[in-house]
Amino acid sequence: MAQAGGIFLDPEFYSIHVVEISEEILEGPELKIFHKAESEPPGAMKDLLEEVKRVRPARLVIDSLSDLRYLTDELVSFRRLVLALRHEFQSEESTVLITNNARENDGHLETICNGVIQLEQVVNEYGPIRRRILVSKLRGRSYQSGWHDFRITGDGLRVFPTLRVGTQRQMDQKELLSSGNTQLDLLFGGGIERGTTTAVIGASETGKTTLVNLYVVASAKRGERTVVYLFDETELSYRARAEGLGLSVGDYIDKGLIILREIDVAEFSVGEFTTMLLQEVEERGVSHVTIDTLNGYLNAMPFEKHQIIQLHQLLIHLSHRGITMFLASEQHGIFGDLTTDAKNLSYLSDSLLLLRYFEYRGQIRRAISVVKKRGGKHETTIREFTLSSNGISIGEPLKEMQGVLTGVPTLGV
Template sequence: MTAPPSGTPPDDPKLLKTGVGGLDEILGGGLLPDRLYLVEGTPGAGKTTIALQFLMAGARLGEPVMYVTLSETLEEVAGVAASHGWDLSGVALREMLPSQQALQPEEQYTVFHPSEVELGETTVRLLKEVEQVNPRRVVFDSLSELRLLAGSSLRYRRQILALKQFFAGRHCTVLLLDDMTAMEHDLQVQSIAHAVLRLEQLNPHYGTARRRLIVLKYRGQAYRGGFHDYKIRRGGLVVFPRLVAAEHARHQTLPRLSSGVDALDALLGGGMERGTSTLLLGAPGTGKSTVAVQFALAAARRGETSALFAFDESLSTLRTRCAGMGMDLEPHLADGKVRLRQVDTAELSPGEFVACIREAVVEFGARVIVIDSLNGYLNAMPDEKFLIAQLHELLTYLGQAGVVTLLVGAEHGLIGTQMQTPVDASYLADAVVLLRYYETDGEVRQAISVMKKRGGRHERSIRGFEMTSQGLVVGEPLKRFRGILTGVPTPSPDLASPPGLLAR
């Protein structure tokens, strides 16, 4: 079943918690007990980490748990645990590696094929250990060794079936790890397992490795399909479930958000409606980020929380620049009303970025979210079409939460009519604010206008705009010019020479 769970996964006491952050939400609450599960992935994808977290979750509940290693030594497993700061005292570790005597010439079999003898010996040792521990959770690492010992696909499948029946009768939940090192990936175990999780590791040309998982099947349980980013940190593996906005749908009527600048609010028809998204579009340096910060500061002064995610500008530069315009962020940073986060697209996956935004909304109650900029966000995505799909889900989720979202989009070029954006998100945003350079009287000046607003009426005028040491200044409508958006306006022939461009 691939129908996604709705909202928070149900707290079903019959389901086993995996101990992996975010994974239970994807699995619809956890794992059904007394079943056999398969976790497959290439070496380094995090299979051992996720298995140890599963066992430690059971140990914390007082369950007997057992880890059987067929390929790594106990010292190597202990090294993995030490790297995360874990205590494995509650986990029964059993090593089933071939003994050193197996390398002696006299131990090489001639009448029987080695696989026939070694598989039987390994099975006997395994069953003996299980009888002693009587675990409720057990992990086998890894299936590649059993596959080699079996010798043929028929014996391998029969062996897995026998293990499944044996442990089902003992009320034990089994996790099988497969490192996918076989020349041809077969589907034998996938067809037997109750659920299959695949871990993937992607290595881009630049930046850190990207990891993601997918639930290939889960019999009789609703789960969230598709790929989900995850990360291996000190302390364990953390999964970032794919955002599904429909799970958070709710209707609410909320007042407008003021910018604290009367002329800017007038241009926007009274401010920004809560639960809407606004795209601030313009050339570099026209003031897009400054306008976004102005709304965040206005919210902070009212006692609301804002979160700013900076892709391009360093936080120190942002703080210094704002202080130079009389927009002091420091008091609000100190009391937590403004939260800044530097986003490194080479280190942060798109799924983790969405998880950071959800944390800001749910944990810290952010009512204003600033993403600066879409250009940096695009660099975090492998393909533009995936960016648009994910951005749509994100904006829908934030809108349903009553959050005002400000997206900063930098256009290619500085002046003229041939300005281009790296990704067209204008149809997704509820409002589009355009900032432009234009030339007049031997100076380069700035103008601001609202090109689109779904939330209500707005001014159709183009106003002068300036960033001063006292903050933002939005002037009177530039009615005495035409062609401002071309960058080289001309005086309107039916009007006298223009007065000052800005009302100071």
């Protein structure tokens, strides 16, 4: 089992002692190790204690105490056994780790331990079993409370701590980041502020990914490293789509300035994704992060509770570090329901860019507008825009039309 988990147990420093249960105990009608009147644990436990005194280990693991609980005649006897163990180990210079079945919920055992760690399996309706860990007690030391995701792999145990947003903030950075498209920058009052979160919302094929990729390429041109998390498409299709719209991402990907991450929606937990993202920031110097799409992120982990709150905490943490975030989000339907789709996005983002289809004289066209920009001025007009192999083109404000956002506008007076 240890080898399967990537753990090497050096025989020079490691030994295993198997506690033998006598046949008399197993054959007894009441399956008892000792009687109520006995204050010292004989038999199997005496054998164990003698082995501990002989080896004098620096680390001692008893796996598991639950088995001994099943062989005692009652709970009082089991607690006496635990107290005897504690008394014996207090005189030894050993760090003791005891495993116990969570179903045997005995608070007495936890009171005599200096630390308590709980492990839990979470079985979802779809996908693999998720594991999480909770430190509920650690005397004399501070620790990070709450549940944390973890995974057992061939390389050992990987724990993904729950993100805690720090109290210290970076100084507000007023630097405006250009998209490389003058017309788009004007909609945002000159550009996107560094360290903010921008959400791009629209129906399928309205151009969300293309608009987000303008900032990705612009960041790479400045020599800044950016990472794009793909929840809805592959790296191959991402490259093909960008190249078809005049965005040369291939060279920047080869140089490592644009990093593409395809997310397996059946494997990741919120904690694992957060840890992976923070590693990109801390170890690879990423300053620009894109999630494409937010719908894919939420659908990848549908059984995670409080997804939006956890994502909000992550975005705040990245903002404190000056990381610029972009979220692409798809609306349901051709014309979408703005109230429903924008509810969480307004909570998550500093800026909100809305893309809409609208009908005009028998044609389906696209409209673009900046609905929100926290802490800065932005243009409030609705403009038409087009997509082509030359990129995007944003036209003049649609001043003569009323009801563009409904999808079926009328000509104004």
